[in-house]
Amino acid sequence: MELSPTLQEEFDIVIRRNPGEAEFHQAVREVLESLDPVIKKRPEYVEYGIIPRICEPNRQIIFKVNWQDDKGRVHTNRGFRVQFNSALGPYKGGLRFHPSVYLGIIKFLGFEQIFKNALTGMPIGGGKGGADFDPKGKSDNEIMRFCQAFMTELSGHIGHDIDVPAGDIGVGGREIGYMFGQYKRMTGRYESGVLTGKGLTWGGSRARTEATGYGTVFFADEMLKLSGESFDGKKLVISGSGNVAIYALEKAQQLGASVVAMSDSGGYIVDENGIDLEQMQDLKEVRRGRISEYADVNSQARYVEGGQIWDVPCDVALPCATQNELNIGGARALINNGCTLVAEGANMPSTPDAIRAFQKAGVRFAPGKAANAGGVATSALEMQQNASRDSWSFEHTEERLQEIMVGIHERCAETAEEYGRPGDYVTGANVGGFLRVADAMMAMGVI
Ligand code: NDP
Numbered sequence: 001m002e003l004s005p006t007l008q009e010e011f012d013i014v015i016r017r018n019p020g021e022a023e024f025h026q027a028v029r030e031v032l033e034s035l036d037p038v039i040k041k042r043p044e045y046v047e048y049g050i051i052p053r054i055c056e057p058n059r060q061i062i063f064k065v066n067w068q069d070d071k072g073r074v075h076t077n078r079g080f081r082v083q084f085n086s087a088l089g090p091y092k093g094g095l096r097f098h099p100s101v102y103l104g105i106i107k108f109l110g111f112e113q114i115f116k117n118a119l120t121g122m123p124i125g126g127g128k129g130g131a132d133f134d135p136k137g138k139s140d141n142e143i144m145r146f147c148q149a150f151m152t153e154l155s156g157h158i159g160h161d162i163d164v165p166a167g168d169i170g171v172g173g174r175e176i177g178y179m180f181g182q183y184k185r186m187t188g189r190y191e192s193g194v195l196t197g198k199g200l201t202w203g204g205s206r207a208r209t210e211a212t213g214y215g216t217v218f219f220a221d222e223m224l225k226l227s228g229e230s231f232d233g234k235k236l237v238i239s240g241s242g243n244v245a246i247y248a249l250e251k252a253q254q255l256g257a258s259v260v261a262m263s264d265s266g267g268y269i270v271d272e273n274g275i276d277l278e279q280m281q282d283l284k285e286v287r288r289g290r291i292s293e294y295a296d297v298n299s300q301a302r303y304v305e306g307g308q309i310w311d312v313p314c315d316v317a318l319p320c321a322t323q324n325e326l327n328i329g330g331a332r333a334l335i336n337n338g339c340t341l342v343a344e345g346a347n348m349p350s351t352p353d354a355i356r357a358f359q360k361a362g363v364r365f366a367p368g369k370a371a372n373a374g375g376v377a378t379s380a381l382e383m384q385q386n387a388s389r390d391s392w393s394f395e396h397t398e399e400r401l402q403e404i405m406v407g408i409h410e411r412c413a414e415t416a417e418e419y420g421r422p423g424d425y426v427t428g429a430n431v432g433g434f435l436r437v438a439d440a441m442m443a444m445g446v447i
Helices: 005-017 022-032 036-041 050-055 103-119 140-157 173-187 208-225 243-254 277-286 292-297 328-336 352-361 374-387 394-419 425-443
Strands: 059-068 074-085 091-097 126-131 163-166 235-239 258-264 267-270 302-305 316-319 341-343 364-366
Touching: 005 022, 005 036, 005 050, 022 103, 022 352, 022 425, 036 425, 050 425, 059 103, 059 140, 074 091, 074 103, 074 140, 074 163, 091 103, 091 173, 091 374, 103 126, 103 374, 103 394, 103 425, 126 140, 126 163, 140 173, 163 374, 208 243, 208 316, 208 341, 208 364, 208 374, 208 394, 235 243, 243 258, 243 277, 243 316, 267 292, 277 292, 292 302, 328 352, 352 364, 364 425, 374 394, 394 425
Parallel strands: 091 126, 091 163, 235 258, 235 316, 316 341, 341 364
Antiparallel strands: 059 074, 074 126, 258 267, 267 302
């Protein structure tokens, strides 16, 4: 899609200023493509430089992380924290530990986070961080030493009113625990609200672990309801088998769907009887094994090494693994096999041409910034519980999460009608998030 001359000029500046950061360019372009009707209606946003100010992070921190493996060898990794926008509240967003991490990945994630967090309606700004550290195959002690070294560098830049990191790919409860412990040791303060995704006995929120996957399914359920449908009896494909994918599986099953395929970076499994949740949890959360092992112990299941999971016929697809995992080939396969709804549990998993193909074919499509916002929303609920030194029940927290997802769906649907066309959740999410941030920035003047 072509950009208007004003937006093209802004985009050219982003490209010039951030060379070689392809994922960041992709994320910015996707938002700018939705903004033409906004700047026509509200030209003051251009006059006040809101677009270049939103595209430039407030602060980008890059640091060295030295750590020792179990054999005593010293390794050096690179750590990042990009504090993107704090118009609505302290910076909030996860930490990713993965060898593919570089500044462009963290900036794309931080940029998306601004709009996602705004859509939740909660008082949180946008940020993201991580390291090019590969947790795969590392011992518990190595993970601990890396997390401690990482937090030693990060600790001076975060705080419950400043910047509140959480987990993402490669960072779950274990890593948050090691980082929280190191922050506590370094500062001498029990500052519960400095990190979210904590354990339940030390300041964590019930339903945080489940929140992103559950939230994605709640969002997709709202989309289905618009045409009088439900998850009951639907056939699903969910990519990934990490935190988001596993809890999307759980909620989809609770709502009566059958999940027939899941994946990891090695390949995918197909189980036409419906994937067994308990086995998957044991394999991935407890034993940290490979997904191929599921097919080793279930004769009705098959494992496909490599390949694309999107070849498996389904009614609903939930990409829950990583960025750009669903390309035009995957989109065509889903469309040809009769898939009618795609909701992104991961961040930017669909390439721009895949999204265009879905829209052209009339496949309902929800972008991650809306559909996966349940994780950060529940992190904000964790912050609320920490601030009031309270701990809510699972049922109450899940109810709040569902209300929030229904609210995000409503905001996206209404904004799509006003600024795009009915059912265009991409415009709805981009514009809905942008308006909230832009108005707060306008109110605070040029800072
Ligand atoms: P996890 O690390 O728990 O799981 C990631 C999963 O994706 C693993 O199964 C991993 O397989 C798989 N994967 C990674 N790369 C590929 C690839 N190239 N092809 C196929 N599978 C791949 O991460 P999360 O579940 O937390 O995050 C998944 C996505 O959701 C990310 O995009 C993240 O940014 C997003 N997200 C997460 C939130 C959260 O609360 N956790 C909140 C909002 C968004 P393997 O083990 O082989 O690497």
